Amino acid sequence: MSRILPASLDFDGPFPRQSRRLRLGVVGGGRISVTQATAARLTDRWEVVAGALSSDPVKARQRAEEWFIQPDRSYATFNEMASVEAGRPDGVDAVMITTPNHVHFDAAKAFLDKGIDVLCDKPLTNDPGEADELVSIARETGLVFAVGYTMSCFPMIRQAREIVKQGGIGRINQIHVEFLQDWMTPEAVAEADHVKWRLDPAKSGRTSCTGDIGTHAAHLASFVSGLEMTHLRAEMHVCGAPKPLEDTVFMFTRFENDVPGTLMATRLAPGNRGGLRLRVFGSEGGLEWDLEKSEQLKFNRFGEPDRIISRGHGHGVSAKTERFVRAARGFPEGIIEAWANLYTEFAMAVAARRDGVTPPQHWLNYPTVTQGAKGVHFVEASANSAETESSWQKI
Structure with a gap:
């Protein structure tokens, strides 16, 4: 498998270019999923390739067409999606979970169990015990698990x-x-x-x-x-x-x-x-x-x-803040760009894990599963x- 990040990394400079876009799956097809997918695409580090976009199979297929997702990568359930994508050579590198709160735990666990990195909307779960379990799974597997506290990404x-x-x-x-x-x-x-x-x-x-x-x-x-x-x-x-x-x-x-x-x-x-x-x-x-x-x-x-x-x-x-700046002073940025900053750091974390790179602690500050818990x-x-x-x- 070819590297995603350059062999030599400057952890104090701008975020490096990738050798390819990472493949992103989507669970949940509501309004916030559209916002997050737009932001992920803005980074030019992700492409949306798969989804379980509704619990209604008809709506799921319709939304997949709207998202330009191929029919064989539109799934009726997140469990099916996790299982199939984990077995594909071109399977998703990570998944974003944008369902109502009560689905977060089961969906996140399904992908973690298949070795797939996760970005989950907040609150992480409705139950503290489930939240702590997700922290334990992420820690034991070493998988990347980000949480959508996007306000911290301005x-x-x-x-x-x-x-x-x-x-x-x-x-x-x-x-x-x-x-x-x-x-x-x-x-x-x-x-x-x-x-x-x-x-x-x-x-x-x-x-x-x-x-x-x-x-x-x-x-x-x-x-x-x-x-x-x-x-x-x-x-x-x-x-x-x-x-x-x-x-x-x-x-x-x-x-x-x-x-x-x-x-x-x-x-x-x-x-x-x-x-x-x-x-x-x-x-x-x-x-x-x-x-x-x-x-x-x-x-x-x-x-x-x-x-x-x-x-x-x-x-x-500061130079560290400038890594998150896209437009010149006086040309406003907003919430989409903040989401994009989260997806940029998430991309760096996923790419580093897949490349076997352990970055220094100061490099990335995306909200983690621990903060979600x-x-x-x-x-x-x-x-x-x-x-x-x-x-x-x-x-």
Whole structure:
């Protein structure tokens, strides 16, 4: 088998070219799968060649045609897909899983058991025990397992993480994060097909808003700060029309070194579409980032004028961050490019594994299955807290 990456690698420079595109399979054919496939293609490192795109065989075939997937590589089930693709000489190098939450564990395990690398949407599973099992399988097999915390893949978030690691804001003393959306404001929205499963405990698990967007907020706080969230106390609310699961959550949080913080998430904040905001404050300065202004990072050193670092080449952006920059300063990038950054790092990890290369730890920072499992334990602790009069819970 020929190498995918060059024989000589510069782990501090731009990501290297590949000798071929990696072959990607898709499980789940909903809206997010289209977004992710678009992003994967944008990298020019992946081609979508196979899929189990619906639990309905007729819809699966129709969607395969729309995706230009050959009929013999359109599968009725993910189990069939895993088995057949593992036996093909041109089988998929990896698979992305974009199904509703309750399918994640079985689908991921089916491909891991066949030796196929996985990128799974979040939350990783609805059950902490299943999440821990996936971590164990990935560790024992050495397979690559990424999780779709794509908010950590914006260039300015990578820049923020680097500033923190270099001591740019001193000792962290508080962390605040919020994710405010408004798409669930209309009372009839719960009847939409793409919403029903998100409010069904059998599919979404014990939470809805918390497991969907609250986990993004929690992961981002830890990713940038470098501190694990250790404890929380949560209040869950249904602020709009009656629903079986919450549409809003408020939390007090604790991180390593007893650093306090707050977390809020809701889908009923009119005027907020992508209202993900992160603030990390330290003994010497602070960082602030807003998803709706994702091109900019506010960086303050106490007593000095505020700095606004812009996504682009130079002017405060590090060489490591520039690896994720596609367009020149002033020409905006967005969520598709962030997904593409995730799929670029995933490609590097998959190619390195297949080439037998062990890269240094600093090379790739894609969200791993371990971080995915931590997200599941975060959701579990949140639900436990909300159900016990907002008691403090250890994660």
